[in-house]
Amino acid sequence: AQSVTQPDIHITVSEGASLELRCNYSYGATPYLFWYVQSPGQGLQLLLKYFSGDTLVQGIKGFEAEFKRSQSSFNLRKPSVHWSDAAEYFCAVGGSTGAQKLVFGQGTRLTINP
């Protein structure tokens, strides 16, 4: 069965510090992987996606993620966080085209200390 695990429920980092949010997935075929961000009271905004090719993908807001097939991981990173990055981050896995049902992780809540 398809599943996504985000081991960290809540992470606190200082502004300017680096960030890594962990994501592990289980998927029977070639996974399509996504990171979404949800600010308080807002919807889900796509940060970045991996479909194929270069395993290091760049997203919006200075985020990047690396797909590691051997570890079934797709961790999200940012070299230097800003206070506005405080939000909930969701990793998701899905199929290819068409009916693209996504399976989401539990989410990681990111708090930024000034």
Added chain:
Amino acid sequence: EPEVTQTPSHQVTQMGQEVILRCVPISNHLYFYWYRQILGQKVEFLVSFYNNEISEKSEIFDDQFSVERPDGSNFTLKIRSTKLEDSAMYFCASTSGQRNSPLHFGNGTRLTVT
């Protein structure tokens, strides 16, 4: 950039009442979805819709739920007789279905059943 829009942003209803959540997907998209997020829990797939019919639904999507695309632009989710446990954030999403095309989510409708 085109957006998925959802109305209302917040709906309060009494247990047993019918509620309709409305969504306007991105205009050239062909696949439509509803997801929900109970407070503090992960985002869960409810249903996908393509070519005027349901293509997949989850166990959550029982006979109390229905979806409809009544015209060329709206996509609705109806809950016939709401229960307390239906209280959640409901997200509409759409995609063109083309290769490498991700889901675009709306900002959600917060449904509160009292």
